[in-house]
Amino acid sequence: MAEMEPVIGLEIHAQLNTATKLFCSCPTEAVLDATAPADSPPEDRPNSRVCEVCTGQPGALPRTNARAVELAATAGLALGCRVNEYSVFSRKNYFYPDLPAGFQTSQLDPPICEGGGLAITDGEGREKRIRLNRIHLEDDAGKCVHDDQRGRTLVDLNRAGTPLIEIVTEPDFRSSGEVMEFLKKLHNILVHLEVTKGRLEEGEFRCDVNISLRPRGVEKLGTRSEIKNLNSFRHAGQAIEYEIVRQGGLYDQGATLVQETRLFDPARQETRSLRSKEDAHDYRYFPQPDLPPVHVSPGALARLKAAMPELPEQAEARLLALGLTEEQAAVFLDRRGAVAYFDQARPLLGDDRRLAALMVELLLPACQRDGLSPLECRVPPAALAALGKLMADNTLSRRAAYDLFPELFEKGGDPGELARSKGVLQISDTGAISDMAAEIIAANPGEARKYREGQEKILSFFVGQLMKKSKGAANPKLAGEVLSKLLKS
Ligand code: ADP
Ligand code: MG
Ligand code: ZN
Secondary structure: OOOEEEEEEEEEEEEOOOOEOOOOOOEOOOOOOOOOOOOOOOOOOOOOOOOOOOOOOOOOOOOOOHHHHHHHHHHHHHOOOEEOOEEOOEEEEOOOOOOOOOEEEEOOOOOOEEOOEEEEEOOOOOEEEEEEEEEEEEEOOOEEEEEOOOOEEEEEOOOOOOEEEEEEEOOOEOOHHHHHHHHHHHHHHHHHOOOOOOOHHHOOEEEEEEEEEEEOOOOOOOOOEEEEEEOOHHHHHHHHHHHHHHHHHHHHOOOOOOOEEEEEEOOOOEEEEEEEOOOHHHHOOEEOOOOOOEEOOHHHHHHHHHHOOOOHHHHHHHHHHOOOOHHHHHHHHHOOOHHHHHHHHHHHHOOHHHHHHHHHHHHHHHHHHHOOOHHHOOOOHHHHHHHHHHHHOOOOOHHHHHHHHHHHHHHOOOHHHHHHHHOOOOEOOHHHHHHHHHHHHHHOHHHHHHHHOOOHHHHHHHHHHHHHHOOOOEOHHHHHHHHHHHHHO
16 A cells, blocks of 8 residues: 555634624623622623623624724734635524524635745754635634533533634645644744634634545545544644544555544544534525625724734744844743843843843743743843843942842842942942052062063962952952053053
8 A cells, every 4th residue: 555644734713812702792701790709710600691692593683893803814914814805704504502593603705814824844844834725703602511410401602602713724734743833833823912812721722633644646635534623732633643543544444434523532542433524515604694794994904914013933033133042032932021021121231142141041030930021020121231231341240140130039129229238249440459459469579570470370369369358349350450461560
């Protein structure tokens, strides 16, 4: 049997970060009960956040949430898609108890965004672009709660009508590693842009994996299975590995595969068949007559583009160009607010590498420990820049600066004053050092002669004397320079 190659395409659902649902003003999150004690978590009583629209009652008129449209367009801009000026909502008809209207409101043709892509690194370390097919807006369904003990099923519609985007890729992946890298990167971008809160455990970012095998070199796609609702990057990878083996085994036996929908069971590390797959026409899509087309005007699109923050990849490239190491850049991107802090402190210190080192070695670990963004802590950019300046002009040794930092972080204030009050400032005043140097040379004529006769090593004796005389406060480098100059004269 020819060697088989996996072909994988993804459909990713991301819950949009809006306060209200896609077509009504019901909240997307549990609301705090005003009568509950202040510290109690918001209780999400079933069917407490519903109205006639999100429960699909006849005659109720939906209205499109403008913020959801903006967030979908922002995602499209970030991923290099074409954002359509007009797109259309369609009804995707099917029956399920948690879908009271009898249809999901989704977009078939045209969707809000088309094309685009995202680059990842493939197995051989080469850059590989994953093409996107489309991004469309749709609403989420409710939830069936099965009560096995009493043998009944309850329906909770709190989630019904929550805005989602579905991102559909082309079948461009060839391994589980590529899929996991793509998912992490996509998640990173959408969370960074605040398009989604992206809480995986809440199902706010979940994906369906479509996977088939084909003999290497053959163009035509094989029969796929679709593994639904994976809300962990690792599980997505594990489900793919399992499917490669399962489908490969069937081909080896000469079996014919059927297109089907499967579920992954993390406990057993296997996928199981749920149903054979419906084709798109089974849904009888038709334009939703209750909603006007989604409109993103050129002006609105330009405003969204202008308001878009730097993407993680652009920030990384910029940090590397400023001389940061890859490790430092990775730490910066991993910590909320680090890049913004860095950008504010840069002009104040004027030494990007020193600033990055201070942040990575001192500031960010302390913030991490206390769960703070650097811009929220007691060391504002100006104070860290001041600390860096004291080090740059040798007024504060690196050692002293690092010793001082925990107190600065805890109490705030001016680093110069703190250093002075601790008596750890170095004497970098050439005049003061010269006076001491002259006295020491006068008191040690024998050693001075030896130095002049060529025993240059004796300089360290003089530096030691000067450090002693200054009670350790002199800047040793400067002391050496001044002493050697005086000894030679
Ligand atoms: P549906 O919406 O019915 O699941 P789509 O045609 O929209 O189907 O495809 C969904 C995803 O499945 C896309 O990412 C697509 O690239 C991928 N896909 C389609 N056919 C195959 C196949 N034979 N093998 C692997 N992936 C596939
Ligand atoms: Mg699908
Ligand atoms: Zn509602």
